[in-house]
Amino acid sequence: QFNGTCDDRGVLPEVVAHRGASADLAEHTLAAYELALAQQADGLECDVRLTKDGQLVCVHDRTVDRTSSGTGIVSTMTVAELDKLRWGGADEPGVLTLEKLLELVRPGVRLFIETKHPVRYGGLVEAKLVALLARHGLARPKSKEESPVVVMSFSSRAIRRIQRHAPELPTVMLVGSRVTPSAGDYVGPSIERLREDPEYVARAGRPAYCWTVDDPADVRLCQSLGVRFIATNKPAATLEVLRGT
Ligand code: G3P
Ligand code: CA
Numbered sequence: 517q518f519n520g521t522c523d524d525r526g527v528l529p530e531v532v533a534h535r536g537a538s539a540d541l542a543e544h545t546l547a548a549y550e551l552a553l554a555q556q557a558d559g560l561e562c563d564v565r566l567t568k569d570g571q572l573v574c575v576h577d578r579t580v581d582r583t584s585s586g587t588g589i590v591s592t593m594t595v596a597e598l599d600k601l602r603w604g605g606a607d608e609p610g611v612l613t614l615e616k617l618l619e620l621v622r623p624g625v626r627l628f629i630e631t632k633h634p635v636r637y638g639g640l641v642e643a644k645l646v647a648l649l650a651r652h653g654l655a656r657p658k659s660k661e662e663s664p665v666v667v668m669s670f671s672s673r674a675i676r677r678i679q680r681h682a683p684e685l686p687t688v689m690l691v692g693s694r695v696t697p698s699a700g701d702y703v704g705p706s707i708e709r710l711r712e713d714p715e716y717v718a719r720a721g722r723p724a725y726c727w728t729v730d731d732p733a734d735v736r737l738c739q740s741l742g743v744r745f746i747a748t749n750k751p752a753a754t755l756e757v758l759r760g761t
Contacts, residue, residue: 528758529739532559532628532747534728535576539749542604543583544574544612549620557751559626561727564614565633566641569594572614572648578633584611591633614645618652621664628688628725628747630668631678639677642667646681660686660701668704668725675699688725688745696720702744707734710741717741732757 536548537555549560562574568591581587585602599610614629621627631641649655649665657663667678668688675687676699689700696719697703703720707729710716714737717724723744729735730750735757738746748754 529743529746530558530626531556531751531754531758532561532626532725532745533557533751534561534747534749535563536560537749537751539730542608544576545604545608546612546616547604547608549612549617552751553620553625555752556755558624559628559745560617560620561628561630561747562612562614562617563630563632564641564645565590566637566644567595567598568592569596570644571595572641572644573598574612574614574617576632591636614648615652618648618654621654626664626666628666628668628745630690631671631674639674642674642677642681646678646685649682649685655682656684657686660684666702666725672697672699690725690727707731707738710734710737710743714741717743729754 533552535543536545537551538548541548541551544562552560563576564572565575567573575590579589580601583603595611603611631645646655654665663686666686666688668690669675670690672689675689678685678687686701688702688704689697690704691697692706702723702725704725705716707726710726725745726738726743727747729738729746729748735746735754739758746754
């Protein structure tokens with residue numbers, strides 16, 4: 517079900533739309549995620565933060581300044597306040613909550629959820645996330661391989677919290693350094709890391725999720741190294757490179 521795109525050369529890496537089809541449309545908007553699915557992305561990536569009223573919303577930065585018409589810190593604002601801002605195009609219906617994004621999960625589409633501010637809220641984000649996934653029947657997949665949801669973090673503490681709350685959920689330990697982490701089912705090196713150190717994937721001995729891969733030469737590098745998941749702002753172009761079209 518989740519083998520990535522198949523062609524006559526075999527199974528290809530899964531293409532994960534980073535913040536949606538975010539090279540084309542405003543990141544973390546419903547429109548950007550719907551476009552990614554129309555472009556046949558295998559997966560969707562989002563970042564989640566807690567609001568003042570304890571909801572999980574899909575916003576990358578600590579503040580709303582870069583991606584909305586307003587200013588302020590996400591965690592000091594309620595969903596109602598965030599909804600009043602403009603995010604992306606005129607049709608965009610307010611801030612994107614994780615609950616709304618979960619509606620796009622369907623057979624063959626995997627959602628990669630990255631938890632932000634892991635320290636400040638001492639695990640509240642991961643606890644809320646697992647509770648929400650449980651309400652949607654997504655916290656106990658049949659197997660990690662078949663799980664429609666994967667949880668990611670740069671914090672090993674956050675990964676361990678997810679494993680404690682929901683041991684059946686697969687996790688990606690994102691890494692910015694040379695270190696191969698001990699936590700996580702998958703390793704998540706940046707493309708810069710793989711360019712400098714192509715042996716990283718083989719050494720890690722675990723499937724890799726590489727971010728953020730927009731250049732065709734980098735897509736081919738990931739493919740040649742056997743990277744399992746490729747996160748990109750350009751899902752359509754990435755699929756073209758992988759399919760050799
Ligand atoms: O997919 C992982 C990647 O998104 C990590 O970096 O800053 O874009 O969240 P960032
Ligand atoms: Ca992210």
